[in-house]
Every structure is written in C-alpha cells, then in structure tokens.
Amino acid sequence: MPDQFTERLNLFAKKSAETQGQSNQSLLTLLQRGIERECLRINPEGRLAQTPHPKELGSALTHPYITTDFSEALLELITPVSNSIEETIDCLDKVHRAIYPHLGNEELWSASMPCVVADEESIPVAQYGKSNVAQMKTTYRKGLGHRYGRLMQTIAGIHYNFSLPDAMWQVLQTQDYDKRPLQDYKTDSYFKQIRNFRRSSWLLIYLYGASPAVCESFIKGRDHELERFDKGSFHLPKGTSLRMGGLGYQSNAQENLNICYNSLDNYIDTLQCAITNNHPDYEKIGLQNNGEFQQLSTALLQIENEFYSPIRPKRVTASGEIPLAALKNDGVEYIEVRCIDVNPYLPLGIDEDQIRFLDCFLIYCLFKRSPLCDDSDRQRINANQRNVVNQGRDPDLVLSTPSGDRKLQDWGNEILDDVDKIAQLLDSAHGGDNYQRVCSEQRKKIVDPELTPSAKILADMQQQETPFFGFAIDLSRKHGDNFRNRPLDESQQDSFKKHQEQSEQKQKSIEESDTEGFAEFLTNYHQQYENL
Numbered sequence: 001m002p003d004q005f006t007e008r009l010n011l012f013a014k015k016s017a018e019t020q021g022q023s024n025q026s027l028l029t030l031l032q033r034g035i036e037r038e039c040l041r042i043n044p045e046g047r048l049a050q051t052p053h054p055k056e057l058g059s060a061l062t063h064p065y066i067t068t069d070f071s072e073a074l075l076e077l078i079t080p081v082s083n084s085i086e087e088t089i090d091c092l093d094k095v096h097r098a099i100y101p102h103l104g105n106e107e108l109w110s111a112s113m114p115c116v117v118a119d120e121e122s123i124p125v126a127q128y129g130k131s132n133v134a135q136m137k138t139t140y141r142k143g144l145g146h147r148y149g150r151l152m153q154t155i156a157g158i159h160y161n162f163s164l165p166d167a168m169w170q171v172l173q174t175q176d177y178d179k180r181p182l183q184d185y186k187t188d189s190y191f192k193q194i195r196n197f198r199r200s201s202w203l204l205i206y207l208y209g210a211s212p213a214v215c216e217s218f219i220k221g222r223d224h225e226l227e228r229f230d231k232g233s234f235h236l237p238k239g240t241s242l243r244m245g246g247l248g249y250q251s252n253a254q255e256n257l258n259i260c261y262n263s264l265d266n267y268i269d270t271l272q273c274a275i276t277n278n279h280p281d282y283e284k285i286g287l288q289n290n291g292e293f294q295q296l297s298t299a300l301l302q303i304e305n306e307f308y309s310p311i312r313p314k315r316v317t318a319s320g321e322i323p324l325a326a327l328k329n330d331g332v333e334y335i336e337v338r339c340i341d342v343n344p345y346l347p348l349g350i351d352e353d354q355i356r357f358l359d360c361f362l363i364y365c366l367f368k369r370s371p372l373c374d375d376s377d378r379q380r381i382n383a384n385q386r387n388v389v390n391q392g393r394d395p396d397l398v399l400s401t402p403s404g405d406r407k408l409q410d411w412g413n414e415i416l417d418d419v420d421k422i423a424q425l426l427d428s429a430h431g432g433d434n435y436q437r438v439c440s441e442q443r444k445k446i447v448d449p450e451l452t453p454s455a456k457i458l459a460d461m462q463q464q465e466t467p468f469f470g471f472a473i474d475l476s477r478k479h480g481d482n483f484r485n486r487p488l489d490e491s492q493q494d495s496f497k498k499h500q501e502q503s504e505q506k507q508k509s510i511e512e513s514d515t516e517g518f519a520e521f522l523t524n525y526h527q528q529y530e531n532l
Contacts, residue, residue, distance in 0.1 A: 005418055008175070008367050013425055015171045026429035030165040031359055032334070034081045035092055037349050038156035039342065040109040041073045046473040047116045048123060048154065049073045049106050056102040058500035059507040061128040061137070065095050065499065068126040070141050070153035075099070075108070081161070085355050092348050098496040100483045110344040110475040112211045112243045113468070114154040114218060123150040131511040132521035133320075136296065139522075143295025143302050146285050147253070151218065155243050156342050158350050161314070162362050163334035187264050187331035190313055192370035193362065194261050194335060197311050198381050200365065201339055202388040202399065203412055207442050208354065209240030209392065210341040210453040211248075213461065213468040219247065225390075229458075232467030238391040240454045241341050244310070245389035253281060253300060259307060262372045264331065267313065268324050268532060274301045275324075275529050293518070297526060310339035310385075322528045337362070343453055344472055347479040356438045360422045368418065377402075393449035412446045 016027045041049035053060050053072050060068045069076045077099070079091040096108070109115050117123060125141045128134035144153055166182065173185045180188075213235035219226065224247060226234035242248055257274055260266035279300040287298060296302035304312075304323045315326040315333040337358065342349035371377075380400040388408070391397055398405040416439060423435035445451045450459070461471050488496070516524070 005368055006421065009421055009425070011175055012171065012367070013428075015175055016168070019167065019171055027165060027168040027171065028426055028429035030083045030168065032081050032083050032163045032165065033085070033088055033355065033359070034161040035079045035088060035350065036159040036161070037077045037092060037342070038069050038158070039075050039077070039349070040071075040115060040154060040156060041075060041103065041106050042109050042115045042473070042476065044105050044107075045116075046469060046476075047118065048114070050122070050124065051106070052124075052127070054099075054102045056500065057099060058503035059129070060126065061131070061134050061503075062506040062510070063499060063503040065091075065496075066099065069156075070123075070126060070144060070150070072124040072126050074126070074154060074156065081163075083165075085352050088355070089348065089352050092350075094488060094492060096348065096483050097486055097488050098492070100480065101487065107473075107476045107480045109156070109472065110342070110349075110479055111468075111472040112156050112241075112342045112344075113214045114151075114156075115472070116215055116217050116469060117151060117154060118217070120145070120150045123154060125150070129507050129511055131507070132514050132516070132518050133510065134507075135293075135518050136522065136525070139293045140296050140302055140305075142293070143285075144306065146294055147282060152248070155248055157243060157338065158340040158342055160337040160340055160350075160355075160358055161334050162337065162358070164366075183331040187313075189366065190332040190335055191261055191263060191267070193366040194311050194313060195370045195373055196365035196368045197335075197337070197362070198261065198373075199377070200361075200415055201310050202384045202392075202408075203415055204337075204339055204358075204361065205241050205244055205385065205388050206392045206408065206412065206452065207357075207445055208340060208343070208453060209244070209389070210343045210457060211241050211243040212236060212239045212454040212458055214242055214247070215467070215469045222247070229461065230465075230467050232469055233461070235458060235468075236390055237458075238393040238397075238449075239389060240392040240452065241339075241389050243341055244339055244385065246386075253279060254308060257300065257307070258375070258378060259309070260373065264313075264327060268328055271301070271304055271307065271324060272529055272532050274307070275299050275303065276526075293522075296522065310337070312336045312338065320525070322525065324532055325528055328532060335362075341453075344457065344475050345453070347482050353434070353438045353441070356423075356426070356435050357419075357442060360419045360426060360435055360439060363422045363426075364415070364419045367422070393452060393455055395449065409446055413443065416443050416446065 020026050043049050053068055057066045065078050067076045068074055077092060077095045079088050082088045125138060125145065128137045169182060169186050173182060178185050213229055213233050216232050216234060219234055226236055229235040259270045276299060278298045282295065282298045285294055288294060301307055313327060313332040314336050315330055317323055317326040384399045387397060387399060397408045399408055399411060420436065420439050423439045426435040427433050449455055461468060464471065
C-alpha cells in the first residue's frame with residue numbers, strides 16, 4: 001500500500017496531467033528559479049583585492065546582475081527569475097564573461113572559504129554611494145564586522161531562489177480541499193516546505209559540501225578544532241562544509257534565537273522580537289562613534305538578513321519597505337536556499353545537474369508530511385547539521401530522528417527513495433532521464449563518501465601535494481582563462497554597457513531624491529518593525 005507521500009504525489013500527477021491536457025504544458029516545466037553567486041576578487045598573488053568595485057561594472061546599489069555583498073572585494077552575481085535551467089546557467093555564465101574584461105590582473109576566487117587575508121582591516125567594507133539606502137547598506141555591514149568580525153563575512157556561497165507557478169499551487173490547493181485565498185495556502189505550504197527542508201538539509205551539506213579545508217590565515221588567532229593538513233592548511237578529515245559550521249555562518253549571540261517556522265505569524269513575531277529588543281553585547285559597541293554610525297541598531301539583529309539560516313521565506317519588497325512587512329502584507333513569494341557551497345571545480349560554482357537535484361529535493365520537502373516544530377526538533381536539526389559538517393563522511397555516523405538514532409547512509413537512502421519519485425515526474429514533464437540520472441549519482445555518494453566534493457578536494461590536495469591556497473588559486477586561474485577565452489559578442493557587451501549606465505543613473509536619482517538625513521531615515525525605517 002503506498003504511503004501518504006506517494007499517494008499525494010500520485011494524485012498530483014493525475015491532476016496535473018488533466019491540467020496539461022488543457023494547456024498542453026506540464027506544470028513541472030514552469031518551476032521558477034534564480035541564483036545569487038558570491039565570489040571574492042583576488043590579486044595576482046592570491047590575496048584579497050584592495051581595489052574598489054570596478055566602475056565599469058556599474059552601480060553596486062542598483063545593477064540588476066552585479067553587486068557586492070559584505071566587502072568591496074566580494075562580488076555577488078545575480079540571475080533573473082527563469083523557468084529554464086539552461087537559461088539560468090547561461091545567464092550566470094554571461095555575467096561572469098561580462099565581468100572578466102574589467103578585472104585587469106585580478107581573478108575570481110574559486111572556493112567558498114576565503115583566499116589569503118592579512119587581517120580584519122584589510123577587508124574593505126562595501127560602499128554604495130551617498131544616499132540613505134546606500135549608507136544603510138554600508139552601516140549594516142560595519143555592524144556585522146563589529147559583531148562577528150570581518151573575516152567571517154569573506155566566506156562565499158550560492159543562494160538558490162525557488163518558487164512554484166500559481167497554476168501548480170492551484171492544483172495542490174484543490175487536491176488538499178483547501179478553500180482559503182490562494183496566497184494564504186501558498187504561504188502556509190512554503191512554511192511546511194521550509195520545516196521539512198530544515199530537517200533534511202543535512203543531506204545537501206553531505207552531498208554538495210565543498211569546504212573541508214581552509215587557509216591557515218583564516219584561523220589565525222581563532223579557537224578551532226581543525227587538524228593541520230600541511231604547512232599552509234587546516235581541515236577536518238571527515239568534514240564536508242566548514243562554511244556551515246562553527247567557523248562559518250554561526251553566532252554565539254544567535255545560538256539561543258529560536259525562530260519559529262510553524263506559521264507566518266510565528267516567524268514574524270520571533271524575528272520582530274530579535275530586531276526590536278536590545279542586546280547587551282551590542283549595546284557595548286554603541287550606535288555611533290564620533291558621530292559615525294557603527295551599526296544600524298543595538299538589537300540582537302540589525303535587520304532580518306542578519307539571522308543566519310540555511311533557508312528563508314522571501315518576498316520582493318517595495319522601495320523603503322522592510323522584508324517582514326512585505327511578508328505580513330502579501331505572504332511568501334519564494335524561498336531562498338542558503339546552505340550551498342561554491343563548488344571550486346565548476347567555473348560557475350554550480351551546474352545544471354545540481355540545480356536538477358535541488359528542484360527534486362525541494363519538491364520532496366513540499367510533498368512530505370510536515371509536523372510543526374518544537375524545541376526538541378530544533379535541537380535535533382542543529383545537532384544533525386553540526387555532525388554532518390564536522391564528520392559527515394564517517395560511514396558510521398548516526399543522526400538524530402524523533403524515533404531514535406539512524407545511520408546517515410540509511411536515512412539518506414530513504415530520503416532519496418522519495419526524491420527519486422519526484423525525479424520520475426520531472427523527467428516525464430521534461431523528457432529524457434536527466435533528473436533520475438542525477439539522483440542516481442547522488443545515491444553513489446551515499447554508498448561511497450569518497451565521491452563527495454569534500455572528499456575529492458582533500459584527495460586532490462594530497463595527491464598534488466598542495467595546500468588549500470594552491471589548490472584553489474590554480475582552479476581560479478583555470479576558470480578565469482575559460483571566461484576570458486569566451487568574450488561576449490558585441491551586442492551582449494552593448495547590453496551590459498547599457499545596464500552599467502542605467503544603474504549609475506538610477507543611483508544618482510536615488511541620491512537626488514533623498515529629503516531627510518540618515519539618522520531620521522534610519523529611525524523611520526526601524527519604526528516599521530515597531531508597527532508590525
């Protein structure tokens with residue numbers, strides 16, 4: 001007898017086939033996705049670039065495809081929303097090729113964990129212009145530097161934005177006999193998906209974690225439990241993604257921050273509390289020093305983005321609108337997956353096959369039964385992530401479930417059994433067997449941990465007798481040659497030139513439209529959190 005997951009999946013397949021008969025297009029070909037890829041600029045010696053964001057790339061504040069994250073040297077490359085994997089990858093490739101002619105003798109660093117960094121002060125904080133919103137972005141980053149150190153902010157990752165088309169939501173809503181407004185159903189379903197993702201995201205960290213080692217400069221003066229790999233590197237022998245562990249996106253202050261994903265109201269209430277209540281450690285930093293803002297506030301979180309989470313519910317905001325207000329007013333529009341390492345072997349850090357698996361996995365999380373979370377659930381999630389980060393490739397590793405401990409391999413194979421069913425539906429919609437092939441390749445990693453990216457990186461470092469720095473800079477130069485040898489054609493160059501000019505004009509218009517001082521702007525902005 002089929003289980004609840006299979007029954008729901010079979011019913012969806014039946015109902016979506018009826019819809020396809022009317023529209024002649026499968027709903028599963030309309031999945032919407034976008035990518036944000038972060039990467040450091042490095043100088044020829046492999047150190048963090050000290051040059052400002054290249055002017056030829058346009059305004060980092062307003063360019064649709066090219067911006068910066070924490071540092072002037074940390075590029076963020078963005079693709080528009082698309083329902084085509086091929087278009088998404090092609091767009092990301094074009095953005096890379098548009099950038100390289102303006103890098104001079106610099107390269108883009110190929111890995112998640114950073115290049116050689118001299119010290120905290122050698123990491124230039126990103127600048128966005130003179131407008132209030134630009135000053136806010138820079139001040140937020142200054143606050144991150146004071147709170148967590150600038151070094152942590154040089155870690156790069158890939159964010160994967162994912163949503164379902166309304167036509168697919170309508171089929172699911174009918175299938176669930178749900179009579180609410182469609183947006184209410186979507187929002188509730190996205191939170192169910194998020195809860196399941198958090199319970200199972202350890203699998204993505206195991207399969208795609210690609211940061212098992214770091215340059216010695218990254219841990220100088222820091223407490224850690226890493227082992228020396230060679231003269232210039234430290235690592236965890238069975239580790240997968242140091243980026244997602246204690247040396248990465250973690251915070252002692254946030255350790256007891258229990259953000260609730262049981263409903264939109266729960267989520268907003270717990271985040272609002274963290275953004276509006278002062279934190280003693282951050283009060284010591286102070287809001288201003290000699291008239292210069294050091295952070296946006298003295299609360300536990302300056303804004304929503306400061307909460308480090310492997311997945312977020314999202315909605316595009318209007319100008320000046322805070323993200324929590326957008327979610328409260330209009331519901332969840334898409335989800336942002338944030339636990340993906342940059343794969344140093346891939347020129348773009350990600351490829352079409354990884355996207356296919358992410359799609360399968362995220363739809364699995366949507367269809368799987370999703371109980372509400374409690375404190376014990378949160379503790380299991382955190383413990384499982386920590387164990388997979390630190391020792392995920394230990395074949396005897398056990399993880400915690402509500403019914404007791406399970407071996408990673410057994411639980412991973414069970415998840416993949418259901419993910420395979422999603423892959424079959426997606427292959428049926430798209431034709432071919434790409435989705436099932438990708439899932440089969442991931443199952444091989446469960447059987448043999450040496451096939452994971454984290455294992456391959458350490459094996460190559462050992463075989464080549466090269467430290468992490470040498471391994472990553474060789475790949476950085478190789479990828480750089482790849483992009484430089486494939487320049488954009490004239491029309492594509494003209495298109496990016498137009499984006500540059502338009503972004504600069506838009507930044508200028510924003511600066512000219514400001515009618516209040518930054519302090520007043522910041523007060524009014526934070527008042528929105530009080531008024532939620």
